[in-house]
Amino acid sequence: MSTVDYLPEEKRLELLQGTLEVLILRSLKLEANHAYGISQFLQQQSDNEFVVDNGSLYPALQRLLQRGWIAAQWKTSPNGRRARYYNLTAAGRKQLVKATSQWERFVAAMARVLAPEG
Amino acid sequence: MRAWWSKIARAFGRRSGLGEELSEEMQAHLEFLAERNVERGMSAEEARDAARREFGNAALMRERSYESWQFRGFETLLRDIRYALRGIGRAPAFSLIVILTLAVGIGANTAIFSAVYAVLLKPLPYPSGERLVWLGESTAKATGISVTWLNFDHWRKENHAFESMAGFESADFTLTGRGQAVLTHAGIVTSEFFPLTGARPVLGRLFTASDDDPHAPATVVVTREFWARALGSDPAIVGKTLMLDGSAYTVVGVLARVPGFFGRTTDYYLPLRPTAVQLARRDAHGSMRALALLRPGVTLAAARADIDTIMERLAKADPGPEDDHRVYADFLTEVWTGDVRHVFALLIGAVGLVLMLACANIGSLLLIRMTQRAREMAIRSAIGAGRGRLARQLVTETLLITLLGGACGLLLADFGLHLLKALGPRDIPRLMEASLDVPVLLFSAALTLVVGLICSLAPVLGSRRVNLSTQMKESSTGAGSGRLGHALRGGLVITEVAAALVLLFTSGILLRSLLATENINPGFAPKHVLALELQLxxxxxxxxxxxxxxxxxxxxxxxxxxxxxxxxxxxxxxxxxxxxxxxxxxxxxxxxxxxxxxxxxxxxxxxxxxxxxxxxxxxxxxxxxxxxxxxxxxxxxxxxxxxxxxxxxxxxxxxxxxxxxxxxxxxxxxxxxxxxxxxxxxxxxxxxxxxxxxxxxxxxxxxxxxxxxxxxxxxxxxxxxxxxxxxxxxIPIQSLKSCEAWLGASLTQRRFIALLLALFAGIAVALAAIGCYGVLNFWVSSRRHEIAIRMAMGADMAAILRRTGRQAAALGGIGLLIGLCASWGASRWVSSMVFGISAHDPAVFFMAVTGALLIVLISAAVPLWRATQVSPMETLHEV
Known part of the structure; x- marks a missing residue:
């Protein structure tokens, strides 16, 4: 968990440690996708705020595979190219629910702490 | 867990596939990028170059993807150890106390265990030693009767329970004709004895059936030590004669290794041969006993029944005055160590209590330190350390400090073992063989690990309670001062007082028994009398x-x-x-x-x-x-x-x-x-x-x-x-010592146990006092604000003392009560070693309770004093 995303563009948000994995899980919630597709998805969904560095993406995918939260298989993409598609496992789905609610609590707590005192 | 398993599976199975798959996957990724670039209007070549630039360093990515499949734990462990070492260095006094406490606990346990292992647990140095059985005769009243030759001979030939049976006895002979006359010790055995004990010759031969014949020439097998010491390692010794008590014995062999059977030095072995009387009468007792190897799968009870059947048959066939005699049979290990087992059980119990006290102290120290570090932990978890990560860090720290303590404990154990052997009674078999050998080291390593894990439970439990928002808001007293922390610390005080009381009581009982025996009127005047023991x-x-x-x-x-x-x-x-x-x-x-x-x-x-x-x-x-x-x-x-x-x-x-x-x-x-x-x-x-x-x-x-x-x-x-x-x-002198030494020798075992228990009780008292002091002191520290407010509101010193003292009194009281009950139970344990006083001696009870009370009072005194010295002004301004 020592990987900290590093983005050259100053204006872009740095991903908090550990959040990339949750984002990957989320991106696979509806359909299986390959590494390129995942990075495109995250970039588009965040209105270009997150740009996923491949140097973080690939190790993160490996970690998720290790934990059994995602599975991979080779498939042919709609435009006829063979790619490695990742999909959520049952454990991954559970983890996503858990991580989402934790994240919401964290955000709320941060908000309360940071909110200007009345 | 799952991640580990998939790592292991990957490591053994599909490792090579990983590289190819990754390359292929990245290649696909590149092509997706290039395709998009072409769609944006670049030329094919431009598109590929741009894609490669955008994709980044593929080699590095592959490297890091591999890494995630390797065991990175080791690296983290090193980091944890570095961090832990720094932590230890930052609190040297705390670490030193913990390490010393552990060293005492583990040292005492290792030393006692090494003795227990050598005396009770280590397999006998004979082939199938666990099946060796010691046989004698018994009646309804006595079990220590020797076997007569005729009975032995019938047993040997007619039994179905044993593979082999040997007769043995021991005697002393005066060796002459080789310089000064010396008293020598012989084992007298039948020819089956050597195979049973696994003995081999380095020179010549051992006894054979022909040596058992009463009319065969007198032969002797000497031990290697005796051969070197008394016979000058003469390589041509076989065939020469030894003059023993004036008779000539021909040396037939030299033993490679002393079977160490007779519990004392044995210089040589002579064949055991029956006398004419022993061959004629079934009640002609000497001092012979029998050693036999039980057949595999035969129980001791079945073997006894087997021999008893022979005895009943003999009583009918050859009636005599001893027709009621039956067999006495027990395992050799039982015969040798049965008497000392309760001694070691007692010692193990005592060191166990000492270790428990050490653990309690360390646990409470760590808990206190944990509350001081609660802020650090909260901050670390806020910047991204997971709970598991924090727990692992804490366990690593505790384990490291425990290992240091364990290592110091081994040094202490080595010293203790030397002391034990120097003071220990000679009549405990194999005690002198005790050493810090592999099983003992394994024991102390396991002990250290268990102690480390138990002790780290306290801070880990404490750390689970740390949470960001409350910790940031709370005052400096720390989160660990919650209800769980108090319950734990209260429990520790109670345990310590109780354990110290039990040890004080048992050692007091044994010390008073020792005094009682030493002060007993011997019925004669042993002072100024020398005893010269001779055997002509x-x-x-x-x-x-x-x-x-x-x-x-x-x-x-x-x-x-x-x-x-x-x-x-x-x-x-x-x-x-x-x-x-x-x-x-x-x-x-x-x-x-x-x-x-x-x-x-x-x-x-x-x-x-x-x-x-x-x-x-x-x-x-x-x-x-x-x-x-x-x-x-x-x-x-x-x-x-x-x-x-x-x-x-x-x-x-x-x-x-x-x-x-x-x-x-x-x-x-x-x-x-x-x-x-x-x-x-x-x-x-x-x-x-x-x-x-x-x-x-x-x-x-x-x-x-x-x-x-x-x-x-x-x-x-x-x-x-x-x-x-x-x-x-x-004429050799068997012994020359004072009459008091003869009397005192009978007390060495009693003195040994009393001394050791007193030592353990002393350590326990010190540990308990330190532990109680630490907890009460912390209690006062964490309540300084409360006390200051009370004082500011007008509470006088007596009220503060009453309030603070009530806590100490309650914990001490419960501890005393539990300790008293446990002592009452323990007194039954030691009752076999009590002499001259009752096992429930009220004076000893009183002294032990007073001692335990003193522990509580002394350890409570300073914290109480500190409570009264709280300055409301200063304290309330500190926040």
């Missing part, structure tokens, strides 16, 4: 007359020494134990039934013996010059025997004791005197009936010459040796 070589002193003449000449010469007041001889001195016993009956009383014939110790005393030792004559007289071989046989009995049969000592005079009882051969002796009891079986031994025969009427070549001197008897030792050498230079 049978070869040269064959007749009664020769033996009597020698002792008469020796006593005369000793009496002539300056500073010697009196000299007398006895066969078995006080504290010498059982040197021989016999059945007996009183002739003037109705004969008891065969199975009710009582036993008595039989001793020999010469005319000057009682006067020299200061044994009081209660009635009649001691043996005198007129009690020679031709005169009527006389006996002097002790007080215990007189009280058994007669209303007072005087009434015993003139009556007769028949040795052997009404059913066996033995002389009838006229009672001419009654003397006071002496502690024959040792100071803490039970009083037993004793019959003293006149030495002149039943001469024995083994006597202990008692010499009463006017000053310190030790200074006379040299002149006693000189006189003996002048009387006969070929």
């Amino acid at each position: 070589p049978d070869g040269r002193y064959k007749t009664h007359a020769a033996i009597l003449d020698f002792y008469a000449r020796l006593e005369m010469a000793l009496r002539a020494l300056p500073g010697v007041q009196a000299v007398g001889a006895v066969n078995c001195p006080p504290g010498g134990g059982d040197c021989g016993d016999d059945w007996y009956s009183v002739v003037e009383r109705p004969a008891p039934r065969r199975e009710d014939v009582p036993l008595t110790l039989v001793n020999l005393a010469d005319a000057n013996c009682f006067q020299t030792m200061g044994i009081r004559i209660l009635a009649g007289r001691g043996p005198a010059e007129e009690d020679h071989l031709g005169a009527p046989a006389v006996a002097v009995i002790n007080e215990t025997m007189a009280r058994t049969w007669w209303k007072d000592a005087r009434s015993a005079l003139g009556q007769h004791i028949k040795l052997g009882g009404p059913y066996m051969d033995g002389p009838a002796l006229e009672i001419v005197g009654v003397v006071s009891d002496v502690p024959q079986m040792g100071l803490d031994g039970p009083a037993q009936p004793v019959v003293y025969r006149a030495a002149a009427q039943d001469a024995d070549s083994a006597m202990v010459v008692m010499i009463r001197t006017s000053g310190d008897p030790v200074t006379r030792m040299a002149s006693v040796r000189r006189v003996l050498a002048a009387t006969d230079s070929e």
